[in-house]
Amino acid sequence: MRYVNKYLRNLAPYKLASHKIWDVPKSERSNILKLDWNEATIPPSPLVHERLMELMNDQPDYNLYPSSYCEELHKAFAEYAGVPKGNLQYFASSDVLHEYIARVFISVGDPVLILGPTYDNFRLTCEAQGGKVYYSEYTNDFTLSESRFENDIYRTNPSLVYICNPNNPTGNLLPLDYLERLLSTFTETLFLIDEAYFEFIGVTAKELIFKYDNILISRTMSKAFALASFRVGYMLSSVDNINTISKVRNPKNFTTFAQVAAIAALNDVKYMYDYVKEVNKAKKEFVQFISSMSPSLETFNDAGNFLLIRVSSLVNKNDLIAHFEASDIFVRDFAHSSLLLDCFRITIGTREQMKRVQGVIKQFLNK
Numbered sequence: 001m002r003y004v005n006k007y008l009r010n011l012a013p014y015k016l017a018s019h020k021i022w023d024v025p026k027s028e029r030s031n032i033l034k035l036d037w038n039e040a041t042i043p044p045s046p047l048v049h050e051r052l053m054e055l056m057n058d059q060p061d062y063n064l065y066p067s068s069y070c071e072e073l074h075k076a077f078a079e080y081a082g083v084p085k086g087n088l089q090y091f092a093s094s095d096v097l098h099e100y101i102a103r104v105f106i107s108v109g110d111p112v113l114i115l116g117p118t119y120d121n122f123r124l125t126c127e128a129q130g131g132k133v134y135y136s137e138y139t140n141d142f143t144l145s146e147s148r149f150e151n152d153i154y155r156t157n158p159s160l161v162y163i164c165n166p167n168n169p170t171g172n173l174l175p176l177d178y179l180e181r182l183l184s185t186f187t188e189t190l191f192l193i194d195e196a197y198f199e200f201i202g203v204t205a206k207e208l209i210f211k212y213d214n215i216l217i218s219r220t221m222s223k224a225f226a227l228a229s230f231r232v233g234y235m236l237s238s239v240d241n242i243n244t245i246s247k248v249r250n251p252k253n254f255t256t257f258a259q260v261a262a263i264a265a266l267n268d269v270k271y272m273y274d275y276v277k278e279v280n281k282a283k284k285e286f287v288q289f290i291s292s293m294s295p296s297l298e299t300f301n302d303a304g305n306f307l308l309i310r311v312s313s314l315v316n317k318n319d320l321i322a323h324f325e326a327s328d329i330f331v332r333d334f335a336h337s338s339l340l341l342d343c344f345r346i347t348i349g350t351r352e353q354m355k356r357v358q359g360v361i362k363q364f365l366n367k
Helices: 026-031 046-057 071-081 094-105 121-128 146-156 176-185 206-210 239-246 256-266 269-293 314-326 351-366
Strands: 088-091 111-116 132-137 160-164 190-194 215-220 233-236 297-299 306-311 343-347
Touching: 046 256, 071 088, 071 233, 071 256, 088 094, 088 239, 094 121, 094 190, 094 215, 094 233, 094 239, 111 121, 111 146, 121 132, 121 160, 132 146, 146 176, 176 190, 176 206, 206 215, 256 269, 269 297, 269 306, 269 351, 306 314, 314 343, 314 351
Parallel strands: 111 132, 111 160, 160 190, 190 215
Antiparallel strands: 088 233, 215 233, 297 306, 306 343
């Protein structure tokens, strides 16, 4: 252990969800509903497969590093995001982007405030960099106490505040006027707004990057665009922030296959929007189903492609999760926050997929 970075010696790992889908033959995976990681539940646009096959037929230069700057991809991202190219940079996943943000903007001992419970991997990223992580938590019914949150910012005086918006796993969405108030009030603090799920609600803080230099926005193509396997993310911010983070960014780490897949998906945004519409319809129907079935199940905010569900007791929650697994449906259990001990999160798929989930819940409740 003496050779290990001292910030890693007692670091709690990020808890992974079940990966049992990879333990079964490919022919059997279609029977499994993997609803634990908020991935898309359908394949990406057919254009992605088509462009990748064209790439393979052209015999790509496997012996060469990928293009370190893909003009076509950068332009496609900028057009989709509605920002100038100078306000955007792409990365090999939003997780990698978060690692660069920690390297650039967090020094050893710097306080970092996380609005939680939320995506726990960012906590790991900051602590591995030597940052000191603090939390400001939502209330017991997963609403935001603005006064408590702002008091926590004053108290910890953080170098960076992490806000997932919409928040994973609680589904909260902070309004844009409130985010702007934070930016204008705490001008010496950097705010990272994680918009991994913004397509499902259509609300983005991107306009604020032109007014304030203390905001970074991270996004991913793993959710609405169904490109989780390709690891594609990007950042929106001021030109100065983009130029600063680009100094340490490794431009060789974004593969040729990821570039081609991302361009293809961005060339077929209608496919993505159709999927988002389907998910939002399925989500609405599923919320209605839960509310009509049993008072022992309670849903909360619904701004993402998932729902957080509270069960009447920890025993019942564990039994329900086991019942799901026996039915080849995987949902996300939580242990890193006391607020979530009696909760699980379920990714929302298509209406047909969620009908299957409803049937399994009915079976459980009837038992």
